[in-house]
Amino acid sequence: MSSSNSRTIVVDRDIQQDRKRQAEALRQRMTLQGTLVVNLVSSPGAGKTSLLEATARHWKDQYRMAVLVGDIATDRDAERLAPLVPVQQLTTGGACHLEIELVERGLAALPDEAFDFLFIENIGNLVCPASHDVAEHCRVVLISTTEGDDKPAKYPKMFRTSNAMVITKTDLLPHLPFSTQAVIEDARNIHDDITSLSVCALDQSGIDRWCEWLEEQRSTMLQRAGTI
Amino acid sequence: MHERSLVQALIRQVEEVVREERSSDTKQPRITEVCVAIGPLSGVEPVLVQNAFQQLKTGSRLAEACLKMDKTPLQASCRDCGALCTIESFQFVCSVCRSRSLQVVSGDEFKLLAVTVDESHDQPAEQC
Numbered sequence: 001m002s003s004s005n006s007r008t009i010v011v012d013r014d015i016q017q018d019r020k021r022q023a024e025a026l027r028q029r030m031t032l033q034g035t036l037v038v039n040l041v042s043s044p045g046a047g048k049t050s051l052l053e054a055t056a057r058h059w060k061d062q063y064r065m066a067v068l069v070g071d072i073a074t075d076r077d078a079e080r081l082a083p084l085v086p087v088q089q090l091t092t093g094g095a096c097h098l099e100i101e102l103v104e105r106g107l108a109a110l111p112d113e114a115f116d117f118l119f120i121e122n123i124g125n126l127v128c129p130a131s132h133d134v135a136e137h138c139r140v141v142l143i144s145t146t147e148g149d150d151k152p153a154k155y156p157k158m159f160r161t162s163n164a165m166v167i168t169k170t171d172l173l174p175h176l177p178f179s180t181q182a183v184i185e186d187a188r189n190i191h192d193d194i195t196s197l198s199v200c201a202l203d204q205s206g207i208d209r210w211c212e213w214l215e216e217q218r219s220t221m222l223q224r225a226g227t228i
Numbered sequence: 229m230h231e232r233s234l235v236q237a238l239i240r241q242v243e244e245v246v247r248e249e250r251s252s253d254t255k256q257p258r259i260t261e262v263c264v265a266i267g268p269l270s271g272v273e274p275v276l277v278q279n280a281f282q283q284l285k286t287g288s289r290l291a292e293a294c295l296k297m298d299k300t301p302l303q304a305s306c307r308d309c310g311a312l313c314t315i316e317s318f319q320f321v322c323s324v325c326r327s328r329s330l331q332v333v334s335g336d337e338f339k340l341l342a343v344t345v346d347e348s349h350d351q352p353a354e355q356c
Contacts, residue, residue, distance in 0.1 A: 005348035006260065009249050011340045015238050015264070097230050128230035131271035131338075156318035157271045160332075189319050192328035 019133065023100045026107075026135035030118065031225045036218040037118045039136035041158060043151075044124030046144040047168040049077045050201035051210070052119055056084040058207045063116040063215075068106040070098045070123045077121060086110055097128035103135060117214060126155040138217050144168045145176050149183040156190050163217075164195040166210065171200040231272050235280040238264065238340060243289050245343050257345035259289055263296040267335035269318075274299065277338075302335030 014020065030037050040048045052067055059065065066086040069077045078089040088106040090098060103120060107113065120136060122129045141162040143151050146169060152159040159165065165187050167180060184196045197213060199206035242262055250257065262281075266274050274297050281295040302315040308327040320330045 006344060006346050007257075008261075008342050008344045009245060010342050011241075011245055012342075013241065014337070014339045015234055015241060016338075017241070019237065095230075095233070097233075099233070127271065131230065131234070153318065157269055157336075160269065160318075160320070188328060189321060192320065192330075 016131075016133070019100050022104075023133040023135040026100065026104065027137065030135065031137070031221055033113065034218075034222060034225070035113070035115050035118050036138070036214065036221050037120065037134075037136045038214065038217075039120045039122060039129075039134050039139045040142065041122045041126070041129045041139060041162070042124060042142035043126055043144075043147055046124070046142040046147065047201055048121045048124070048142055049080055051142065051166065051168065051199065052081060052121065053084060054199070054201040054204055054207045055119075055211060055214075056081070058204065058211050064114065065117040065119065066110055066115045067119045067121060068098075068103060068110075069121045070102070072096075072123060086115075092123060096123055096125050097132050098122050098134050099132055100134055116218060126151070126158045130155070130157040130161055137221055138163045138214075140164045140166055142166045142168050143183060145170060145172050145178040149178045149180075149186065152183065152187040152190055159187050159190045159194065162191070162194060164197060164213065167196070167198040169200060170198045170206065171202060231276040231280045232284065234272060234338060235277060235284050238262070238281070239284055239288055239290055241340055242293075242343050245340070246289065246345060249345075255347070256289075257347045259293045259343060260346045261294050261296055261342075261344035262290065263298065263341045263343075265298045265300050265337055265339050265341050267300040267337050268302045268315075269332065269336040270338040272338050298341065300334050300337065302332070304330035304332045306330055 042048055067081050068088050068090055070090045070092060071077055072092055072094055075089045078087045081087040088109045090102045090106045120134050139162045141158055143165060187194050197210050199210050246259060266272060278295055285291055285293060303312060304315055305312050306322040306327050307329040309325040311322055311324040313323045321328055
């Protein structure tokens with residue numbers, strides 16, 4: 001085998017470069033129109049939909065919010081949210097995560113775009129969604145008390161790339177061997193700056209603080225938008 | 229299992245790179261090797277990337293290409309003392325001053341490093 005005609009082209013380019021650019025463009029558009037995009041990620045059943053229901057009940061008409069719900073096979077979560085907020089279902093047909101194209105399609109199907117908050121409820125999965133930018137300003141990882149307090153170290157990428165961790169189902173704490181302190185410590189060994197919040201969507205406890213945190217994130221985004 | 233989706237993006241990118249490189253008067257070169265960098269915090273599993281590549285390259289311009297994976301270490305620089313640390317077991321703690329304020333400098337990437345092409349057309353491809 002002669003290799004005289006062999007040539008190596010040096011590239012050094014992120015494999016998701018195009019998708020990341022697409023996500024960045026959408027994020028900037030959302031920033032300029034004052035919409036904070038929040039990507040909610042967790043294991044299946046951690047309480048993403050319940051958190052969104054509680055958020056909508058807390059704000060009532062104070063803020064305009066909309067939800068894009070990722071689901072592998074059903075529209076059950078979208079049905080739950082529809083009486084409360086504008087919602088668009090993103091059925092992935094088996095895919096384990098959402099990608100920017102699906103989000104753009106879902107956004108186009110919403111009645112309008114003039115929202116203060118756009119939530120993207122990702123597929124229940126602590127692995128794959130960690131690698132996909134869906135144009136969010138904030139990534140929020142939920143961890144329910146029933147899952148155990150050892151999750152951050154098991155899914156380091158998700159906790160490293162999330163801005164906040166919301167511990168859910170706190171009403172069950174008296175019945176479970178779950179240490180809030182241990183989970184926060186575990187998360188901080190991976191991501192020192194991660195914000196920790198605790199909620200129980202059923203009795204609305206902690207929802208006020210969660211909503212305040214979201215409002216703070218939106219204010220920060222608006223301030224930044226003003227300097228663009 | 230999102231490796232398939234990422235490998236599809238990789239294949240598209242390689243095809244694009246080869247298209248950009250080729251001047252109009254040359255024949256289509258054969259793509260013989262694709263080299264990628266994968267870090268521990270990339271969120272992809274090298275074995276699954278290799279499997280997805282072997283499946284998805286069939287019928288594409290990359291059908292004869294081998295996939296070479298460079299595994300990069302997870303390294304971070306300390307914002308407090310400036311030390312460069314290798315992160316073990318995803319514990320982001322500075323090995324010098326124990327600070328947890330660390331900036332990842334390598335190991336979170338999944339990127340295309342290089343593409344090797346063979347512009348002679350009369351030789352069989354090497355087996356991967």
